[in-house]
Amino acid sequence: MQIKNYINGELVEPISNKYIENINPATGEVYSYLPDSDSRDVNKAVQAASEAFNSWSRKSAQERSQILLKIADLIEKNLDKLALAETTDNGKPLKLSKKVDIPRAVENFRFFATGIIHFASESHYQPHFLNYTLRMPLGVVGCISPWNLPLYLFTWKVAPALAAGNCVVAKPSEITPMTAYLLAELCIEAGLPRGVMNIVHGYGSTVGTAITQHPSIRAISFTGGTKTGQEIARVAAPMFKKLSLELGGKNATLVFADCDLERTIHETVSASFSNQGQICLCGSRIFVEQSIYEVFVQKFVERTKKLIVADPLDERANLGAVVSKSHYEKILSYIDLAQEEGGKILYGGKEKPVVNQRCEKGYFVYPTVITGLDAYCRTNQEEIFGPVVTIQPFDTEEEAIIFANSTQYGLAGSIWTQNLARAHRVAQAVESGILWVNCWLIRDLRTPFGGMKQSGVGREGGWEALRFFTEPKNICIQI
Numbered sequence: 001m002q003i004k005n006y007i008n009g010e011l012v013e014p015i016s017n018k019y020i021e022n023i024n025p026a027t028g029e030v031y032s033y034l035p036d037s038d039s040r041d042v043n044k045a046v047q048a049a050s051e052a053f054n055s056w057s058r059k060s061a062q063e064r065s066q067i068l069l070k071i072a073d074l075i076e077k078n079l080d081k082l083a084l085a086e087t088t089d090n091g092k093p094l095k096l097s098k099k100v101d102i103p104r105a106v107e108n109f110r111f112f113a114t115g116i117i118h119f120a121s122e123s124h125y126q127p128h129f130l131n132y133t134l135r136m137p138l139g140v141v142g143c144i145s146p147w148n149l150p151l152y153l154f155t156w157k158v159a160p161a162l163a164a165g166n167c168v169v170a171k172p173s174e175i176t177p178m179t180a181y182l183l184a185e186l187c188i189e190a191g192l193p194r195g196v197m198n199i200v201h202g203y204g205s206t207v208g209t210a211i212t213q214h215p216s217i218r219a220i221s222f223t224g225g226t227k228t229g230q231e232i233a234r235v236a237a238p239m240f241k242k243l244s245l246e247l248g249g250k251n252a253t254l255v256f257a258d259c260d261l262e263r264t265i266h267e268t269v270s271a272s273f274s275n276q277g278q279i280c281l282c283g284s285r286i287f288v289e290q291s292i293y294e295v296f297v298q299k300f301v302e303r304t305k306k307l308i309v310a311d312p313l314d315e316r317a318n319l320g321a322v323v324s325k326s327h328y329e330k331i332l333s334y335i336d337l338a339q340e341e342g343g344k345i346l347y348g349g350k351e352k353p354v355v356n357q358r359c360e361k362g363y364f365v366y367p368t369v370i371t372g373l374d375a376y377c378r379t380n381q382e383e384i385f386g387p388v389v390t391i392q393p394f395d396t397e398e399e400a401i402i403f404a405n406s407t408q409y410g411l412a413g414s415i416w417t418q419n420l421a422r423a424h425r426v427a428q429a430v431e432s433g434i435l436w437v438n439c440w441l442i443r444d445l446r447t448p449f450g451g452m453k454q455s456g457v458g459r460e461g462g463w464e465a466l467r468f469f470t471e472p473k474n475i476c477i478q479i
């Protein structure tokens with residue numbers, strides 16, 4: 001099967017006529033091909049988007065909303081097909097794609113399609129003068145997304161961009177391009193006008209760079225690794241593009257002795273290994289108050305052992321394959337590093353899980369639990385982004401906060417305690433953009449989403465996203 005670019009309302013071949021192999025990580029085999037596009041395809045996409053902007057930005061919010069709601073309905077109608085495509089591309093359990101990834105893509109479109117109808121701007125009166133602020137769409141914007149939650153994160157960017165009246169040139173990860181391609185088909189079916197959304201497939205170094213460098217692209221919304229974010233900022237900042245950068249993390253899970261232990265174990269195991277640990281919000285460093293450390297570790301390992309690593313198409317699978325061979329090798333290299341740094345592997349490790357014949361050549365890793373490391377070693381400082389967690393004890397609340405804040409990242413974290421005052425204190429002191437108390441991954445699309453420090457700049461979600469994708473213009477009138 002050959003994936004195509006979506007430019008000016010049509011599914012088209014890349015100008016180079018070259019294609020990249022797309023591998024199913026559960027089988028290790030090529031199952032489709034995607035365009036190896038370059039700056040020429042990006043230029044065509046930007047031209048189409050620029051031509052479409054006048055008419056799209058002048059449509060009423062209701063008109064844009066109707067089309068975006070139609071796209072949401074079509075994603076929902078094709079849920080099974082899209083979920084299977086996501087799982088084939090990414091390796092995640094099919095039940096996860098069906099329950100989380102695709103439904104959340106539907107929600108993203110519905111949320112911003114309805115949000116834009118309620119999006120209002122301010123006016124300020126003073127005697128003899130009235131100021132009012134317009135929120136103008138920016139023009140052509142670039143959206144670049146990663147492979148871990150492919151359609152979910154892709155739509156999290158393009159839906160608010162389109163709702164606000166912009167035209168989009170987007171690039172999904174070359175590792176998981178299929179659902180973005182299927183979305184292009186649905187946009188055509190929904191009657192999205194030509195050029196309003198354009199999807200150019202290919203490598204970050206070619207297509208991603210061309211989007212970042214293009215002088216007519218006014219803003220870049222990027223989710224991915226911190227290094228890539230730095231490179232995008234280096235190129236785009238001197239051009240004064242608006243930038244939203246959602247980057248890496250090394251999230252802390254802080255467990256206090258007064259937590260509800262059974263619930264905490266249940267939830268923190270999920271927070272560690274959901275989507276094979278490949279969610280930017282997963283907790284990869286667990287810190288546990290000394291007095292319950294032994295019992296926590298024992299129960300955590302017991303529960304982890306019950307997780308089933310299986311063919312992603314198997315209904316029983318809690319973990320499927322990790323996304324690619326190179327990512328698999330990166331995860332194993334960190335397990336080696338943890339051992340070199342004195343870590344003790346209590347469960348999992350480098351042994352290859354036996355799955356089934358179909359998945360003999362797939363990239364599977366056991367959920368892995370490591371103890372015996374200090375908070376400052378490389379294993380506890382660098383992002384692994386796989387099913388690997390470390391557990392360390394702490395003595396005091398102050399020490400827990402110091403450990404939590406000891407990395408360059410600041411994306412998310414969770415706090416487990418029955419003491420309300422402590423929950424507020426610790427949540428205020430931990431340097432991260434998102435904190436959950438006695439829960440994890442609860443999402444409300446109205447809340448600001450994003451990180452601080454090396455985890456990024458700017459926030460997505462709710463009005464934050466609509467403000468990012470618009471330019472405020474203040475007008476002052478003498479009355």
Ligand code: NDP
Nearest residue numbers: 146147172173174203204208209224225228246247248280
């Ligand atoms: P990458 O940074 O490698 O890639 C992200 C996207 O950027 C891909 O589409 C990639 O293309 C593209 N890209 C690569 N190089 C460039 C470049 N020079 N210019 C423009 N675009 C480029 O991240 P991954 O895909 O590996 O995703 C995993 C990372 O994403 C992790 O660090 C994770 O923490 C982070 N993440 C952060 C989230 C957050 O909200 N903060 C949420 C989810 C993930 P290609 O790969 O196709 O070459």
